[in-house]
Amino acid sequence: MSLKSLLNNGPKVINIGMERFYSDLREQEVETVMVDWKPPLGGKELLGKLRKIRGDSVG
């Protein structure tokens, strides 16, 4: 979809982030989808979760 098609056809939006922007678009009857985004796991948290899974499976 080019910039031209965006300006000619009006916005059809994928919203990633604040839900407020999604609700505002819905209120204006703009077609939109909200992505339920979560930050990628990394570092300590990932290790913690992996250990937990391993612990659970080993018992």
Add this chain to the structure above:
Amino acid sequence: MKRVEVFRGEYYDSVTLMLVAKELKKIEGVADATLNMATQANLHIMAYASFPVDSIAASPDDLIIGIDCSDDLWPSVLEKAKTYLVSPPWKSREVSTEYNPKSLEGALSVLPEANLALISLPGRYAAAQASRALERGLNVMLYSDNVSLEEEIRLKTLAKEKGLLVMGPDCGTAVISGKGLGFSNVCPIGPVGIVSASGTGLQEVMVQLNRLGVGVKHGLGTGGRDVKSSVGGISSLAAIDALKDDSEISVIVAIGKPPSPEVRQKITDSLKSSGKHAVACFMGESARSDEPGLRYTTGLEECAVVTASLVRGEDPQLARERLWNDYREVETRGRREGAGISGRFLRGLFSGGTLCYEAAQVAGELLGEVYGNAPLREELKLPDSLDPIENSFIDYGEDEFTQGRLHPMIDPSFRASQLKIQAEDPSVAVVLLDIVLGYGSAANPSEEIVKAINSIDRKNGPLFVAYVCGTEGDPQVYGRQIDLLRKAGVYLFESNRRAAIFAAAAVAGKEKR
């Protein structure tokens, strides 16, 4: 007693954190509650509010909860916070029962005809999502700030190759075919197309055009850095080209702080060859003569007035002269009203970056040096934005206040708390405010401001001056906001520049006596 608790690796968006804090403050015995992602800026603000964060080792990926309540109450309030975070009671039934895909790709399978990704994630995650969106053929509006310059250049170069537009980073406002994205006011569609490197600059011009009965079809944001030589105006130039091709647009407007010289040249060349009327508003530049096909303006209201006269086929110069007359009258009135007030200094407490910049410029012309956290010149930068001196302007939408925290246009509570502190300072004579309405903004922004004004403990308090940037069609309704402020004794003006002239003249008038 103020206590804090850190939750490692727990991420929540700033709206959720604000709403949970509001719920906790309703509990009897809770004097204060604040939930933040533990960025350095947030820890600084919490320390300033006397929460014990000095010995806390936390990263921006950690959640920190601060509550001011008795020791007995603490465990139950903390438990309540955790419950609200997991299942927010205010979450609209519509959204919670809808299918929300977990990824951009999932969203595209639901809405394959999507043509824009609106991204408002924390800066460190935003560029990767923007990149993915461009790869899949979507234009991007990048609300997020804290995206590096290198990433911005990479994204915009990719967009150019694909015939797409990246609005941002730090792009808060856009309007496409009359539909507002991010922070935007409800205005009619009309024959004007705007390219703006400034969010509240775009809002102010649209609102002023609306007052003059002129509508806007597209208002495309670019992000403030786009017009710097490092980025080269990639988005600005692409947006101007697209507006040129739109047969329903008769006037093209470009708004922002002055671009780097070579970018400025490219932008003005493109505007002059558009075959349509064009208006440039490079704020802070000295006034310069119009050129064939291009009118120059230096203020946002002037930009709207000139644009409206071009739409109507009237003489822009006459419109300008009427405006200068109005400004002279506002200044005279300001000098008169300021004569009897106590205190010596002006404090501008803003939520809109460009509104703050414009007002600080006006104040600088009337009062000399004006300090700030985003000052006109680097040597006027405040050492601590929480501790302004003399004549100062603070933009609470600056990065230092918005990392892991809501923008003050969405959550006015932090600015309201600072307003109380500033207004109680006996050296402050005038407090100048902007209140920005529209989609994206708080449901009733004036309410918290008025509450703060009414709670001020000071004999012969300062003069409060405000501009409400909004329309009757906005969800907050302009007339309702004006009524609330007027009842609290706030002086109100019809444009940001008029409010700034009045406020600065009131302080200047006082100085002479």
